[in-house]
Amino acid sequence: MQRSVALRAKLKTPKPKHRPDQSEYTLADFCHAVTYHQIRCGKNKGIKINMFKDINDSPYFGAPNIQALQKNRDDQVEDLRDLPGAVIHARTFSVDDPEAIGWQRIKDVVAKEGIVTFRGADESVISKARKELAEFDPSEHYWDIFMADAATIRDVCSHVASMPLPAGLVRMADDGITAKLARQVQHFLNEHGVSPFSIPALLGQLFDAKLVVLMNSNDQIAAAGFAAMTHNRHSPFAGTAWVGLIAVDPALRGMGLGKQVDAICNLAAVDELGASATMEFVARDNIPSRAMLEGCGLRHVEGKSVAMFSRSADRITR
Structure with missing residues (x-):
């Protein structure tokens, strides 16, 4: 544990019950069986850390x-x-x-x-x-649901995904998708109104997933997107990948970069994750995003939607 974190840690016993609205969590809460995130438990089980701050060894990001x-x-x-x-x-x-x-x-x-x-x-x-x-x-x-089968994705997205990127941009190679970069992606998504996932989820350590990141010449994130296999065998969407977390640096908007990133993610879903189809969700009043999805071959599924029921008025994400 870093010294700065240790100084903020406070030993409290007995360990209180976990509540979703608490801003503090025990170190035991962060003992996950993922390779990049290793925390030794034991006598540290009573130590509490305020996770509202951006602590480097936490896989989570955002408000409590x-x-x-x-x-x-x-x-x-x-x-x-x-x-x-x-x-x-x-x-x-x-x-x-x-x-x-x-x-x-x-x-x-x-x-x-x-x-x-x-x-x-x-x-x-x-x-x-x-x-x-x-x-x-x-x-x-x-949110409305847009879907396309694998054949359509390959037919439409292959051309879009293979177009030259704007000058100075490169796609990060798989071996460059690290926990450190995933943390940067969390910041990037949050800054652009997209609620991120944890680092293990972004890295595909919990389920099959693909994180796509475009970097500029200053080694800053220019755009990002994500594809994941989140439907089990019982689901009416079994075999369908979810694509989302699409965000683009505002300075680069209007260049078709969002559509290109979306196409890359959809293509990765079918060619790398083995999806038989892809789906994306978009707010009913988000006309630009709807056009982007249609440009990647996805079509609105009539009569079906994503419905969030919440005791708060917060939508969590755009």
């Missing part, structure tokens, strides 16, 4: 409530990997078949975390959710 959501999603990957109705990983606890996973579990999540997301929800699911979750008086937020 966002870090809590990131930690919960990472911790639940193994439990959700083969659980009917569950999405393996997302920003919030997400379901694609609420009847399969059960409404009581969904209610328990909302009671604990204050938020849940329904993926691929039609009007009947949304209506049922309003009824089942009425006691929480939740706010509702919606």
Whole structure:
């Protein structure tokens, strides 16, 4: 542990219960079985660190409530990997078949975390959710779903992805996608209104995923995107990769870079992750992003949406 972190650490016993809205977490909370992030536990279990600050050895990023959501999603990957109705990983606890996973579990999540997301929800699911979750008086937020099969992605995105990048930009090679760069990506996404994932998630250490990063001549991030296999075998979207976390430096907008990064991510999903299709989510009033997805061959899925029910008015991400 770095000296500066150690100086801020405070020994408290007994260890208090974890709550999603707390800004402090024990070191034991960060003992994950991922190769890059190694913390020795034992007598340190009672030490608490304020994680609202950007501490280098933490894989999480953002305000305390966002870090809590990131930690919960990472911790639940193994439990959700083969659980009917569950999405393996997302920003919030997400379901694609609420009847399969059960409404009581969904209610328990909302009671604990204050938020849940329904993926691929039609009007009947949304209506049922309003009824089942009425006691929480939740706010509702919606994103449309865009999808394309692998053949379409290869046909449309191959040309877009292979176009020359703007002068001075290069795509970071796989061996350059490190934990340090993933931390920079977290900062970059956050600065552009995109809520990031944890470092292990971004690096594909929890599930199959691909992080795409474009760098400028000053070794600064110019654009980023992500593709991940987050649907288990029980899902109506089994075999479909989710593509998202697309962000571009404002100084480079208007050059088609967002579309190119999106195309690279979609192509990586089918060619490198083995996806049979890809999906992306976009707000209903985000006309530029909708055009970008259509330019990569994806089409709006009528009658299906991503519906977030939250006890807060915060959308978490754009």
